[in-house]
Amino acid sequence: SDEKRYVCHLCLKAFHTATLLHNHVNVHTGTRPYKCNDCDMAFVTSGELSRHRRYKHTLEKPFKCSVCKYSSVEASKMRRHIRSHTGERPYACDLCSYASKDAYKLKRHMITHSENNLPLSIPPLSMTDRIEYN
DNA sequence: ATTCGTTAGCGCCCCCTGCTGGG
DNA sequence: CCCAGCAGGGGGCGCTAACGAAT
Numbered sequence: 001s002d003e004k005r006y007v008c009h010l011c012l013k014a015f016h017t018a019t020l021l022h023n024h025v026n027v028h029t030g031t032r033p034y035k036c037n038d039c040d041m042a043f044v045t046s047g048e049l050s051r052h053r054r055y056k057h058t059l060e061k062p063f064k065c066s067v068c069k070y071s072s073v074e075a076s077k078m079r080r081h082i083r084s085h086t087g088e089r090p091y092a093c094d095l096c097s098y099a100s101k102d103a104y105k106l107k108r109h110m111i112t113h114s115e116n117n118l119p120l121s122i123p124p125l126s127m128t129d130r131i132e133y134n
Numbered sequence: 135a136t137t138c139g140t141t142a143g144c145g146c147c148c149c150c151t152g153c154t155g156g157g
Numbered sequence: 158c159c160c161a162g163c164a165g166g167g168g169g170c171g172c173t174a175a176c177g178a179a180t
Binding site: 045046050075 | 136137138139140141142143144145146147148
């Protein structure tokens with residue numbers, strides 16, 4: 001079943017398997033059983049260690065861009081990169097016309113709408129916008 | 135049956151760089 | 158010209174989920 005039977009005693013978060021719970025508890029306790037042989041980094045899961053080794057030591061980049069020479073360690077990085085070719089901007093700002101190719105860029109952009117920045121960057125509003133400035 | 139390794143996917147944060155507008 | 162603010166591109170890690178292999 002998809003029941004999450006394994007519950008963390010520290011935060012009550014539930015998991016499908018004992019291994020997932022075990023990894024999660026290691027996050028709480030700071031236990032990092034997977035040590036890198038080539039530096040002093042250590043990780044909770046083998047997957048994190050494996051990725052770290054690709055980034056820092058083996059330099060293996062399995063994901064190749066079909067348009068340019070870019071390659072990446074992670075598929076998500078390749079998807080992000082592809083948007084620089086396609087121009088796709090899935091992350092739209094609710095307060096202005098800005099849209100980002102990257103989720104964090106939108107978050108960073110939102111700082112420009114924060115209280116302190118408002119006088120400096122009043123966004124271009126359409127007739128349908130309903131923002132009120134105090 | 136349980137654990138482990140791998141892959142996949144989401145997210146967060148940081149850095150460097152280039153552009154632009156104001157002083 | 159210089160500087161600050163901002164966005165674009167990318168690197169690296171945190172964490173969870175699913176699944177097959179190994180124990």
